[in-house]
Amino acid sequence: MIQTRALLEAREEAGSALSLRLRAPDLAAQLVPGQAVLIQTGWGYDPFLRRTFHPIAIDSESFAIRLAVDGDRGRAWLRLAQPGAELDCLGPVGKGFILPSRARRILCLGGGDAAWTLLPLVQRAAALGHAVTLATDALSKRQTIPAAMLPISVEYHIATIDGSAGRKGALSALLPELLPWADAVIAAADMDFYRQLGRAIEAARVLPPKGYAQALYQMNFLCGTGACQACAVDIAGGRRRVCLRGPVFDLVDILR
Amino acid sequence: MINLAPHNKLGLIIDSPLIAGSGAAGYGAAWPPGLHAEDFGLIITAPISATPRKGKAQPRLAEIPAGFLLETGDHNPGLRRVLASHVKTWRKLKTPVALSLVGGEPGDRAWMAAHLEDVEDVIAGVELPIPETVNLGEAGALIAAVRRVTPLPILARLPLTRAAYLAKTCVVAGADALIVGAPPPAAYPVDGDWVEAPLGGPIVLPFTLRALRQLRDMSLDAPVIAAGGVQTLDDALLCLELGAMAVQIRSLAWRDPAAAHRLALNIRSFMDAEDN
Ligand code: FES
Numbered sequence: 001m002i003q004t005r006a007l008l009e010a011r012e013e014a015g016s017a018l019s020l021r022l023r024a025p026d027l028a029a030q031l032v033p034g035q036a037v038l039i040q041t042g043w044g045y046d047p048f049l050r051r052t053f054h055p056i057a058i059d060s061e062s063f064a065i066r067l068a069v070d071g072d073r074g075r076a077w078l079r080l081a082q083p084g085a086e087l088d089c090l091g092p093v094g095k096g097f098i099l100p101s102r103a104r105r106i107l108c109l110g111g112g113d114a115a116w117t118l119l120p121l122v123q124r125a126a127a128l129g130h131a132v133t134l135a136t137d138a139l140s141k142r143q144t145i146p147a148a149m150l151p152i153s154v155e156y157h158i159a160t161i162d163g164s165a166g167r168k169g170a171l172s173a174l175l176p177e178l179l180p181w182a183d184a185v186i187a188a189a190d191m192d193f194y195r196q197l198g199r200a201i202e203a204a205r206v207l208p209p210k211g212y213a214q215a216l217y218q219m220n221f222l223c224g225t226g227a228c229q230a231c232a233v234d235i236a237g238g239r240r241r242v243c244l245r246g247p248v249f250d251l252v253d254i255l256r
Numbered sequence: 257m258i259n260l261a262p263h264n265k266l267g268l269i270i271d272s273p274l275i276a277g278s279g280a281a282g283y284g285a286a287w288p289p290g291l292h293a294e295d296f297g298l299i300i301t302a303p304i305s306a307t308p309r310k311g312k313a314q315p316r317l318a319e320i321p322a323g324f325l326l327e328t329g330d331h332n333p334g335l336r337r338v339l340a341s342h343v344k345t346w347r348k349l350k351t352p353v354a355l356s357l358v359g360g361e362p363g364d365r366a367w368m369a370a371h372l373e374d375v376e377d378v379i380a381g382v383e384l385p386i387p388e389t390v391n392l393g394e395a396g397a398l399i400a401a402v403r404r405v406t407p408l409p410i411l412a413r414l415p416l417t418r419a420a421y422l423a424k425t426c427v428v429a430g431a432d433a434l435i436v437g438a439p440p441p442a443a444y445p446v447d448g449d450w451v452e453a454p455l456g457g458p459i460v461l462p463f464t465l466r467a468l469r470q471l472r473d474m475s476l477d478a479p480v481i482a483a484g485g486v487q488t489l490d491d492a493l494l495c496l497e498l499g500a501m502a503v504q505i506r507s508l509a510w511r512d513p514a515a516a517h518r519l520a521l522n523i524r525s526f527m528d529a530e531d532n
Contacts, residue, residue, distance in 0.1 A: 001289045003514050040512070045322045045458040045487065048511065088512070090289070222317055222326070223510035227279060227286035229302070229328040230317040239310050239331065 001093065001225065002026060005086040006039075009062060014116070016142045017068040018079055025061045027089055032096030033058065033121035034188075034216050034248040037065070038224050040088040041074035050090060051075060052220045054117035054188075054247070066116050093224035094247045097121050097214055099128065100184040107182035109197065110136040111171050111189025114218060115145060118188050126151035133157065133181065135174045141165035175200040185213035187251065198255045213251035217242050258297065258501055260479050261381065261409035261432035268381050268409040268432065270297030270352065270502060274492070274523050277435070277483050277504030279303065283342045284353050288513035293351040295520035297502060300383050300411070301338070303358040306368050308334035315451055318444040323457030323485075324507070325444050330358050335368050343375055352380030354411060359387070359398070366401040372408065381409035384431075385438055386422060388415045395422050396429040403430030413437050416463040416484060420470035433479040435504065436467040457507045461485025468498035487515070489522045 006024035013019075027037070038050035051074045057064035067075050081087065099121070100106070106125050110118045115136035125132045135157040138144045141164040147156055157174055158166030167173060171193060179185070179200055187197060194215050201213060222230040224243045231242040236253035261268040274295065279302025281287050293299060311331025318325045332338065338355075346353045355372070357365045369382055384402060386395050399412055412431035414422050419436045426434060439455040440463060455463075464484035471480055482495035483504035492503045503523075509516040 003289050003512075047319060048323050048457045048507070049317075049319045050511065088514075090513075219314075220317065222324070223286075223288060225282075225286050225288050225510075227282040227288070227302070228326065228510050229279075229311065229331050230326055232311060232316065232328070232331055233314055239313075 001091060002030070003088065003090050006089045008081050008083050008085045008087060010083060014056070014066055017066050019056060019064050019066050020078065020081065021057070021062055021064045022087060022089070023062040024089060027091055028058060028061055028063050031055060031058050031063055031092045033124065034096035034117065035092035035094055036221060036224065036243075036247055037063070037089050037091035038093060038221055039065070039078070041077045047074040047077075049074075049220070049222060051078070052093075054216065054218070056116040056119050058120040066113070068113050090224055093221055094243050095245070097186055097216075097248050099125055099130070100211070103130070103184035105131045105133070105181055105183045107178055107185045108132060108134045109171060109185060109187040109189065110134065111187075111193045112138060113143070114188040114190070114216065117216060118186065119145065119149065121186055122154055123151060126153050133178060135159075135171060135178055137161070137171035172196040172200070176204070179204040185251070187213060188216040188218070190218075191254075194251060194254055198251060201251070210250055210252050214248050215251045215254050216248050217246045217254060219247070260298070260411070260481070260502060262479070263477070264407070264409045264432045266407055266409060268298070268352065268354075272297035272520065272524050273496065273502040273527060274520050275300060275481065275483075275502050275504040276506075276509060278356070278506045280506040280509040283338055283345075284349060285342065285345050288509055288516075290517050291509055291513040293349045295517055296351050298380065299349070299351055299353045300504070301353065301355050302332060303330040303356050303385070304332055304335050304338050304368070305330055305358050305360055306335055306364040307360070308332065308337065315446040315449050318446045318451035320442070320444050320455070320459065323455055323459035325442055325451045325453040326456050327451050327453035335371060339375060343378055346378045353378070354381040354383050354409075355379055356383040356385065357402075358385060363401065365398065366405050369402045369408070370405040372406060376406075376408060379408060381411055381432070382406065383411045383413055383435065385413040386415060386426065388418070388438070388441060392422065392425045396425045399426050399429035399431050409433065411435050411481065413483070414467075416440060416460070416467045419467040420474065423471055423474060423476055427476055427478045431478060433481055434471070434476070435481045435483050436464060436471060437483060439463060439484050458485050458487050461487075461491055465494065465498065468495060468500055472499040489519055489526070492519065492523055493526070
């Protein structure tokens, strides 16, 4: 983990939100999809806590974060930052997704805003020749990931709650048709979805083998180094610090 | 060099007035990037109890203006496992380490202190957080019970809002130094639940300064350590001016390790300049 100042290179609309591209070669070179970056917001001591982001794009020199519109003061401050600004970043935090080398068909499942954090993994998997299917859900078409952001080889399924794009309904409705195809599953969503995913895997495969599905556990980190104990949750059979053990876990451990 | 336990024959000599306190680096191994044990004169561990504690379920953290509330419920693996996994690390560190012993059952802390006999050569002292609600008799008894079983320097961590009330009793009972201290508890809602915990972050500094001013006028025969809200060299110097012999940081190390490292260098330079 390092602390570095990242240069804000560009602000772009990303769906209904804003994405910031940050140049920080030393940090970007270490980042694995699914890991977190903690960014300081505000000028003084308020807000005091860093904001946690899972990058939505990573290359060798830079990474991008997504700012959805919400009521948070720290993210509101970041939305006002202009190109040329420097942002204090701590990262990478924790363990990211591990591309299952022996799996040929990878199913990536993204629930709501968290779906965007799968993009760096989708890019890498496709570039390495895996067959990748991405399935996401969103409230409406405006929040979905534009197909143009995906590698051409990726099969893309969408569900929207209002039916404005793809299948009407939630991501879980897509599982029965997609799961039997997959050798491995990578997910970024909430706990409700993970429980549904666990049940669907069981239904499709008799037993969900360990190592079959990885899932991102999203939460805000304080220190990111294991010192403060703020991130301890009941997971993997004990109360563990997500910044050390995660934030990417085996789905079996998240559900246990 | 500063002696934080001048009346204890073991003494507690630190080479910098900056202390990594209240588990800023966990048990002395969870260092944020760019920050090292050598940046500090003393490391005080995260809380250690006699038996393992699972701590509090989520939510544990709430952000408040200029600070946060963090309620871990003293989550820790218990004395035995802490010693088994960390004594080797402490032995290698050039910076002295004090263990923060938290109570549960009456007598727990004395039991733990007595069990440190085998590692007394590795440990520089024990910190005893004094609970917010104790009266003078209870505070004195708590310190005295530990004093009876260990020669190690005792650092009594006093609640900031009751430091003046408790200070003299703790010194008489055997505390070698006083840490001021433990910030006042507060509550804040998070996601439909509540976090109830001591304040953390820069918002605490005025409470620390008030306690230091009160203790300065009491002519106590024990060094005072300032703890709570220190973020900058100016904050640290203010505490030293008010009579503190050392200054503890925690949230600064978590939020901005680079700034904590700068503070460590600057405070050393300042002390060197003072000495010359
Ligand atoms: S965020 Fe501090 S221990 Fe995980």
